[in-house]
Each structure stands twice: as C-alpha cells, then as structure tokens.
Amino acid sequence: MALDRPQIPNDLRAFWMPFTANRQFKQAPRMFVAAEGMHYTTADGRQVLDGTAGLWCCNAGHRRPRIVEAIQKQAAELDYAPAFQMGHPLAFELANKLVDMAPAPMEHAFFTNSGSESVETALKIAIAYHRARGEGARTRLIGRERGYHGVNFGGISVGGIVNNRKVFGSLLNGVDHLPHTHLAENAWTKGQPEHGAHLAEDLERIVALHGAETIAAVIVEPMAGSTGVLLPPKGYLEKLREISTKHGILLIFDEVITGFGRLGSSFAAEHFNVMPDMITCAKGLTNGVIPMGAVLTTAAIHDAFMQGPEHLIELFHGYTYSGAPICSAAGLATLETYREEGLFERAADLAPYWQEALHSLRGTRHVIDIRNMGLIGALELEPIPGEPTRRAFAAFLKAYEKGILVRTTGDIIAMSPPLIIEKPQIDQLVETLREVLATLD
Numbered sequence: 414m415a416l417d418r419p420q421i422p423n424d425l426r427a428f429w430m431p432f433t434a435n436r437q438f439k440q441a442p443r444m445f446v447a448a449e450g451m452h453y454t455t456a457d458g459r460q461v462l463d464g465t466a467g468l469w470c471c472n473a474g475h476r477r478p479r480i481v482e483a484i485q486k487q488a489a490e491l492d493y494a495p496a497f498q499m500g501h502p503l504a505f506e507l508a509n510k511l512v513d514m515a516p517a518p519m520e521h522a523f524f525t526n527s528g529s530e531s532v533e534t535a536l537k538i539a540i541a542y543h544r545a546r547g548e549g550a551r552t553r554l555i556g557r558e559r560g561y562h563g564v565n566f567g568g569i570s571v572g573g574i575v576n577n578r579k580v581f582g583s584l585l586n587g588v589d590h591l592p593h594t595h596l597a598e599n600a601w602t603k604g605q606p607e608h609g610a611h612l613a614e615d616l617e618r619i620v621a622l623h624g625a626e627t628i629a630a631v632i633v634e635p636m637a638g639s640t641g642v643l644l645p646p647k648g649y650l651e652k653l654r655e656i657s658t659k660h661g662i663l664l665i666f667d668e669v670i671t672g673f674g675r676l677g678s679s680f681a682a683e684h685f686n687v688m689p690d691m692i693t694c695a696k697g698l699t700n701g702v703i704p705m706g707a708v709l710t711t712a713a714i715h716d717a718f719m720q721g722p723e724h725l726i727e728l729f730h731g732y733t734y735s736g737a738p739i740c741s742a743a744g745l746a747t748l749e750t751y752r753e754e755g756l757f758e759r760a761a762d763l764a765p766y767w768q769e770a771l772h773s774l775r776g777t778r779h780v781i782d783i784r785n786m787g788l789i790g791a792l793e794l795e796p797i798p799g800e801p802t803r804r805a806f807a808a809f810l811k812a813y814e815k816g817i818l819v820r821t822t823g824d825i826i827a828m829s830p831p832l833i834i835e836k837p838q839i840d841q842l843v844e845t846l847r848e849v850l851a852t853l854d
C-alpha cells in the first residue's frame with residue numbers, strides 16, 4: 414500500500430462536504446485511505462466491509478486491475494479530446510457495448526458525467542423530442558413522491574424527497590407527482606410487494622387534470638433506492654407503461670442505482686420486463702471509479718432529431734466531458750469486468766441468500782420493516798419520538814466502528830454491497846447489524 418500522503422489532513426475547514434453533517438463529521442472524521450475488493454482501509458488502519466458498494470456504484474468491488482490499468486493506459490495515450498464536433502474511438506465503442514447489454518429497444522447512448530446530469534439530459538431530450546415532432550405543447554414532467562433524481566433543478570423538481578427540494582425556491586414549472594408506492598400493508602414483503610399496482614392509475618388523474626397533450630414524460634426509479642429501497646408493487650410498472658403509451662407520454666426509468674446488475678440483470682427494465690423509452694444511468698457504468706453517466710434512448714427518440722440540414726447540430730446539449738477518453742476507457746473495462754466475471758448472474762444467484770439473511774433480522778429491536786430485491790436491501794427502524802433520523806444515524810456510526818459500512822436515509826438503513834460479496838460477508842453484515850441494533854437506544 415503506497416500511502417505517501419498524510420493520512421489525516423490537519424485542517425478540515427475548507428472542504429464543504431456534500432450531503433454530510435459537516436460539523437459532526439469534522440469533530441470525529443471518518444476517513445478512508447485505501448480500498449481493495451470488498452474492503453476499505455481507514456486512516457487508523459482498520460478494515461471496513463463495504464456494504465454499500467461505495468455509494469451504490471462500485472458494483473465490481475474496489476481497485477479492480479482491468480479498470481485501473483485501462484485508466485492508466487488511456488491517460489498516457491489520449492488524455493482528452495474535444496467532445497463537440499470531434500470524436501475518439503472509445504466513446505463509440507462504449508456506446509455500442511452499452512446498448513448491446515441494455516434491453517433491445519435502447520439503441521443510442523448520450524454521455525454525461527453523473528446521474529444528476531443524466532436526468533437533466535433525459536428530461537430535456539423528452540421535451541425537445543415532442544417539439545421536434547410538432548407537439549411543442551408537451552412540456553410537463555411527471556415525477557413521483559419520494560423519488561430521487563439527483564440534485565440539479567430538473568431532478569429536484571421531478572424528485573419527491575422533501576428535504577432535497579424545499580429550500581431551493583420554486584423549481585421547474587409544470588411538474589406534477591405520482592404518489593409514492595410505500596404501503597404499510599406490504600411490510601415484511603420479500604421481493605416485490607403484492608399491493609399497490611393501482612397507484613399507477615393516478616397517472617390517469619394527472620392526464621385528466623392537465624391534458625395528455627401537455628405532458629412530455631413520466632420519470633420514475635423502477636426501484637426507488639435513495640429514499641430507502643421502495644420496490645414497485647407487482648403490476649405497477651406495467652400499468653405505468655400502459656397508461657403512458659396510451660397517452661403518448663414518454664416513460665423514463667432512472668436506473669442510476671438499478672443499472673449494472675444490482676437486481677441481477679443488466680437493468681431493472683430487463684428484470685421487470687417493462688421497457689421504458691429512455692434509461693438514465695451512471696454510477697456502475699464505470700464502477701464508480703471515474704465520473705460518467707449516460708442516457709439510453711430508443712431509435713424513435715434519436716431519429717426524431719435527425720432532420721433538417723446535415724451541417725446543423727441536432728441537439729443543443731452536451732458536456733465538456735461527455736464520453737471523455739478516460740471515462741470511456743473506464744466504462745469499457747468495467748463492462749468487460751462484469752461480463753468476464755458473470756457478476757450480474759452472480760447477483761441473481763446470491764439474491765435468495767441475501768433475502769433470507771436480511772429477513773432473519775425480523776424481530777430485532779427497533780426494526781419495523783425489511784425490504785429486499787437482487788443485492789439491495791433495507792431495514793426500516795422505528796424513529797425516536799420527536800427525533801427522526803437520530804436512531805438510524807447512531808446505527809450507522811456504531812456499524813462503522815464495528816467494521817461495516819451501511820448507508821442511512823431517514824430512519825432506514827440501506828445496503829447494496831458490491832456484487833462480488835461472499836456469503837460469509839453477507840453473514841458479517843447481518844450479524845454486525847444485529848449486535849448494533851440490540852445495543853441501540
């Protein structure tokens with residue numbers, strides 16, 4: 414381990430940390446300084462089992478040689494090439510590989526640098542697509558309560574996590590929300606819940622209210638991750654697809670978490686066998702190593718833009734680093750790692766073990782619900798009266814002390830380990846949580 418930099422910086426003031434309790438963190442910093450496979454190494458030399466694949470992104474585990482080498486080689490060969498009006502081969506190769514592994518209707522890839530940018534890109538494409546077809550009144554965007562679509566203005570407008578929206582002003586105009594799909598009657602369900610398909614019918618109410626001819630797209634996470642792992646009820650996504658098709662509304666699946674094997678398939682669209690018109694992805698596209706995202710679209714959407722004089726730009730949108738050489742190299746090496754090691758199949762094979770291990774925590778102190786699918790899962794805790802989030806945050810800190818990394822949102826503990834996890838490591842996650850919860854106030 415070549416660690417020639419100081420392990421603990423002597424001044425923590427300047428870095429304003431994202432989505433972090435900054436003052437709490439800086440009193441007792443939690444620093445990672447290295448990672449390998451399923452583990453992080455902390456600044457004080459402890460090994461921490463990664464129960465969250467970093468931030469739902471390191472699906473192949475850490476410091477994978479093929480990915481590291483691809484990045485090093487690319488940096489030494491073509492470090493950067495302009496993204497507008499110029500190309501380089503790896504971006505084309507990655508786009509081809511990506512659409513090959515995605516469900517069949519996805520034929521084109523537009524590259525971004527993050528999940529948030531993928532969402533903005535997809536929303537803009539949706540509106541511009543309708544306009545290109547002569548339906549310029551279709552500008553409304555429909556999201557869902559408790560949805561997470563990143564942190565940019567489009568994403569927080571269609572998103573439905575209140576704390577991510579409420580202090581940021583009036584957001585985008587012309588946005589409406591479907592109800593979330595979390596029903597008390599589905600508590601303790603293993604996999605997809607039975608009740609709630611009817612919640613998709615709220616789209617008919619929204620259509621009746623605004624008129625279908627004003628609605629461009631509906632965006633949902635096929636399985637809502639960041640809000641605390643909410644699974645789609647059986648039949649729900651099918652119904653959403655049916656109603657959007659009926660009214661000429663595009664359906665966007667935000668697969669920033671569910672993409673790249675999390676549910677045991679390439680994408681959740683394949684897992685649920687419901688095909689959207691666009692898929693947004695990021696995170697696992699480069700195994701979390703280099704920032705990169707993508708929007709996958711059908712040929713119908715892409716082709717609607719390919720009109721007019723050929724010397725003119727068809728879509729006035731893009732980023733300096735869209736498909737940048739090092740990102741593309743990382744993406745190609747990542748997809749190859751997934752394929753070579755059969756990691757999506759591995760996730761599917763491990764899913765039943767993961768499910769039973771998680772549900773063995775039923776009856777543990779404070780736990781009021783357990784949800785799971787593929788290699789993702791959540792424990793919902795009873796909040797401390799008047800102090801929401803405090804109990805789960807305390808569990809997170811204790812779990813970290815005891816050598817496992819989990820993630821909390823509200824009073825929910827979420828886990829999404831790298832797909833290379835071994836059964837004894839699943840046991841370690843669950844048994845550590847059992848101990849932590851038993852000792853928690």
Ligand SMILES: Cc1ncc(COP(=O)(O)O)c(C=O)c1O
Pocket residue numbers: 469526527528529530532561562563564634638639667668669670695696
């Ligand atoms: C469904 C979904 N969309 C968008 C994002 C935003 O991605 P990023 O943080 O890369 O901008 C996330 C991040 O967790 C996500 O889960």
